[in-house]
Amino acid sequence: AQSVTQLDSHVSVSEGTPVLLRCNYSSSYSPSLFWYVQHPNKGLQLLLKYTSAATLVKGINGFEAEFKKSETSFHLTKPSAHMSDAAEYFCVVRGGGFQKLVFGTGTRLLVSP
Amino acid sequence: DSGVTQTPKHLITATGQRVTLRCSPRSGDLSVYWYQQSLDQGLQFLIQYYNGEERAKGNILERFSAQQFPDLHSELNLSSLELGDSALYFCASSGEGEGETQYFGPGTRLLVL
Numbered sequence: 001a002q003s004v005t006q007l008d009s010h011v012s013v014s015e016g017t018p019v020l021l022r023c024n025y026s027s028s029y030s031p032s033l034f035w036y037v038q039h040p041n042k043g044l045q046l047l048l049k050y051t052s053a054a055t056l057v058k059g060i061n062g063f064e065a066e067f068k069k070s071e072t073s074f075h076l077t078k079p080s081a082h083m084s085d086a087a088e089y090f091c092v093v094r095g096g097g098f099q100k101l102v103f104g105t106g107t108r109l110l111v112s113p
Numbered sequence: 114d115s116g117v118t119q120t121p122k123h124l125i126t127a128t129g130q131r132v133t134l135r136c137s138p139r140s141g142d143l144s145v146y147w148y149q150q151s152l153d154q155g156l157q158f159l160i161q162y163y164n165g166e167e168r169a170k171g172n173i174l175e176r177f178s179a180q181q182f183p184d185l186h187s188e189l190n191l192s193s194l195e196l197g198d199s200a201l202y203f204c205a206s207s208g209e210g211e212g213e214t215q216y217f218g219p220g221t222r223l224l225v226l
Contacts, residue, residue, distance in 0.1 A: 043115065044203065044217040099144065099207065100169055101215060103156035
């Protein structure tokens with residue numbers, strides 16, 4: 001069965017510094033991987049997705065993620081954090097022959113001035 | 114705005130009661146998914162409908178049921194409510210293909226007292 005593990009429950013950065021949110025996946029075959037963001041009291045917004053094309057995926061708001069099969073990782077990065085990036089981030093894998101999404105436990109990103 | 118709408122935004126009810134949550138998918142999307150987000154269980158897939166038919170089931174309780182109507186909107190029915198059913202319920206929709214992205218609605222926050 002597909003699963004994802006988000007290695008940090010909280011990450012704190014200062015505005016203008018790089019962001020790294022870590023995610024490892026487990027899948028018996030080539031996975032489809034996503035990062036979603038949830039701002040307080042809002043729904044889930046897709047940041048980016050990997051579906052076996054380029055291993056470096058660019059998303060919205062300056063975020064990108066790199067699929068590394070050898071490390072079974074799909075870490076999310078951004079060169080320079082902005083206050084508006086403060087939110088909960090979910091690493092997600094699409095499950096098996098079905099379309100259901102399997103969510104990680106989330107990483108709360110805190111951005112200080 | 115994802116194009117997926119959910120009503121109501123908030124719902125407060127008592128234990129033992131029954132409620133219905135409604136979801137309208139993005140225009141043209143045939144698949145609808147329901148997810149539950151709670152503090153102890155995180156984000157979990159409940160059920161998927163495709164063009165009116167149930168396609169996949171996740172961790173959905175027997176007290177819960179869903180359906181998708183000919184106009185493609187979907188309803189999630191929760192009955193014999195318990196305190197532990199308090200959660201944020203999300204609906205998502207996607208197009209036909211295997212790789213289609215799921216777009217999430219803003220959610221319905223259910224509080225069972």
